[in-house]
Amino acid sequence: MTVLVTGGAGYIGSHACRALAAAGHVPVTYDNLSTGHKWAVKWGPLVVGDLSDAASLRKTIRQHDVQAVLHFAAHSLVGESTQRPRKYYRNNLVNTLNLLDAMLDTGVRRIVLSSTCAVYGEPQAEILHEMHPTQPVNPYGETKLAMERALRWYGNAYRFGWVSLRYFNAAGADYENEIGEAHTTETHLIPLVLEAAVSPEHPVSIFGTDYATPDGTAIRDYIHVMDLADAHVLALDYLLRGEPSVNFNLGTGKGHSVREVITAVERVTGRRVTVIEAPRREGDPPRLVAAAARAHTQLRWKPRCSELEDIVRSAWLWKARGIPQSAELHHQRAAG
Numbered sequence: 001m002t003v004l005v006t007g008g009a010g011y012i013g014s015h016a017c018r019a020l021a022a023a024g025h026v027p028v029t030y031d032n033l034s035t036g037h038k039w040a041v042k043w044g045p046l047v048v049g050d051l052s053d054a055a056s057l058r059k060t061i062r063q064h065d066v067q068a069v070l071h072f073a074a075h076s077l078v079g080e081s082t083q084r085p086r087k088y089y090r091n092n093l094v095n096t097l098n099l100l101d102a103m104l105d106t107g108v109r110r111i112v113l114s115s116t117c118a119v120y121g122e123p124q125a126e127i128l129h130e131m132h133p134t135q136p137v138n139p140y141g142e143t144k145l146a147m148e149r150a151l152r153w154y155g156n157a158y159r160f161g162w163v164s165l166r167y168f169n170a171a172g173a174d175y176e177n178e179i180g181e182a183h184t185t186e187t188h189l190i191p192l193v194l195e196a197a198v199s200p201e202h203p204v205s206i207f208g209t210d211y212a213t214p215d216g217t218a219i220r221d222y223i224h225v226m227d228l229a230d231a232h233v234l235a236l237d238y239l240l241r242g243e244p245s246v247n248f249n250l251g252t253g254k255g256h257s258v259r260e261v262i263t264a265v266e267r268v269t270g271r272r273v274t275v276i277e278a279p280r281r282e283g284d285p286p287r288l289v290a291a292a293a294r295a296h297t298q299l300r301w302k303p304r305c306s307e308l309e310d311i312v313r314s315a316w317l318w319k320a321r322g323i324p325q326s327a328e329l330h331h332q333r334a335a336g
Contacts, residue, residue, distance in 0.1 A: 002026045002064050003236065004108075005044075006051060006099065007072030009036025012114060012170055012228055014179050016070055017043045019229035025236075028064045030057070031073065040179050051095035057102035068110040068239070069103060070232055071096065074144070077187060078118065078283075081140035092143035093150070100154050111151065112235045113164045117249070117288055119145040120166075129291035130166070130247050137283050148247065155245050163235040168221040168251035168290045170228055172311040173318035180318030181225075190222070190315050193262055197271040198319070204273060206258050208280035211287075219255035219287040224311050227303040234299040248299060251290025252306045260308065268312045 003020055007013040008029030013036070017027035021043035029041045032050040045064070049056040051073055060066070074092045075081065081088045103111065118141030119134045136142040151162040171190045173180030181191055189204075196204040209216045231250050256264075262273050295301045305311070 001067040002028060004028050004030055004061060004064070004066040004069045005072065006030045006069065007036065007074065007114075008070075009033060009038065009040050009046065010072060011181050011183070012225055013070070013072035014040035014042075015174055015225045015229040016072070016232045017041070018174060018179065019226070019233045020044075020070075020236075023233045025233075026064075027070075028060065028066060030060055035184065037182060040182075042178065051091070051098050054098050054102055057099060058105055061102060061106040061108060066106070066108055068112075068236055069099070069108060070112045070114070070236070071099060072114040074114070074147075076116075076140060077185070078138050078140045079187075081138050081143075085139040088139045088143050092140075093146045096147045097150060100150065100160075103160075104154075104158055109159060110161045110236070110239045111163075112232050112239070113147060113151060113162065115148055115164045115166045115247070116141065116144050117166050117168050117251075117290065119148065123285050123288060126287055127253070127289050127291045128249065130249055130294055151245070160245070161239040161242075162245045163239060164247045165228075165231060165235060166247060166249050167228055168223055168249070168288060170225050171222045172224040172226070172305070172314040174226055175305070175314065177314075177317050177321055181315065189220075189258065189261055190265070190312060191319070193265045193273055194269070194312075194316055194319050196273045196275070197265055197269045200272075200274045203276045204262070205276045205278045206262075207278050207284060209277050210280070213257055213286055215257050215259045217258035218284055219257045219289065221251040221253070221255050221289045222261075222306065222308060222311055223251050223290075223303060224305040224314070227306050230304070231295065231299060231301045234301050238299055243298070246294075246298070248295040249290040249292045250295060250301075251292050252303050253290060253292055255287055255289040256308050261312070264308050264312045265316075268309060268316050
C-alpha cells in the first residue's frame with residue numbers, strides 16, 4: 001500500500017521509509033525539511049510541505065492514494081520544550097490535529113504514531129510497562145501524551161485504527177550505511193561520545209555521577225533505529241489485521257549506563273574518549289528501561305541489532321563514512 005510518512009526525511013522517519021519499501025509498501029515522505037534532509041529520502045517520493053497546511057495534506061493524500069499514515073513529524077528537544085512550550089504545542093499537537101482532520105476528510109483511517117517514553121515522567125519502577133502512570137514532566141512529553149489521547153478519542157468517534165509506539169533511546173544507523181543520524185543540534189549520547197572520540201577538543205559531558213546505579217551514572221535503554229523501523233511496519237500489519245488500537249513500548253529491556261556507553265565507544269573505535277563530569281540535569285531520572293513484552297507478543301516484534309556494541313558500531317561506520325550531510329550542515333551553519 002501507499003503510506004504517508006510525515007517527517008520521513010528525519011532520522012527515524014527515513015529509516016522507517018527504508019523498512020516500508022523493503023516490505024513492499026510505497027512510502028510518500030511529507031516533510032518541511034526544517035530538520036530533515038533531502039538526501040535521506042531514497043525509497044519513495046518527497047512532498048515538501050508543512051502539517052499546518054491542511055489543503056496540502058489533503059491534496060497529497062488524494063494525489064498519492066494514501067491508505068495509511070506513519071506520523072513522525074514533531075519537535076523533540078526536551079530542554080527546548082520547557083523554554084518554548086508554544087512552539088511544541090503548536091507543532092506537535094495542533095498540527096497533529098490538522099493531520100487527523102485531513103485523514104478524516106480523505107477517508108484514511110489507519111495511523112501509527114511515533115511517541116516516547118517521556119509520556120511516563122518520573123519513573124515509579126525500574127522497568128516501565130505500558131500501564132505505568134503517564135505524568136510527563138516537560139512540554140515535549142505532555143504534547144506527545146496529548147497526541148496519544150487525541151488518537152484515542154478520534155478512534156472512538158471516527159473508527160480510526162491507531163498504534164502509538166513509545167520508544168526509549170533510538171540510536172545507530174541502517175545496516176547498509178545509506179542513512180543515519182544527522183542533527184544540526186546533537187543531543188543524543190552515542191553520537192556525542194563518538195565525536196569526543198574523534199575530536200578530544202570536544203569532550204563529552206557526564207551529567208551526574210552520583211546516581212544510585214552501579215557506576216553512579218544514569219542508565220538508559222538503547223534501541224537500534226532499524227529495530228524501531230521494523231516495529232512501525234509490524235504496527236501497520238497489526239492494524240491491517242483489524243487488531244485493537246493500543247500503545248506499545250519499544251525497547252530492549254536492558255539498560256546501559258553513560259560510562260558503559262563510553263567504554264563501548266572506546267572498544268569499537270580504538271580511541272580514548274575525553275569526558276567532563278558535570279552535575280545532574282534537572283528532571284533526569286536515574287534509570288529508564290522498557291518492558292516490551294506487549295510488543296513482542298502482539299506485534300511479533302523482537303530487536304535484532306540492539307546489542308550496545310552493534311549499535312555503536314553502526315553509528316561509528318556511519319560517522320566514519322564521511323556522511324552526506326557534512327556539506328549541508330556546513331551550509332546551514334554558514335547561513336546562520
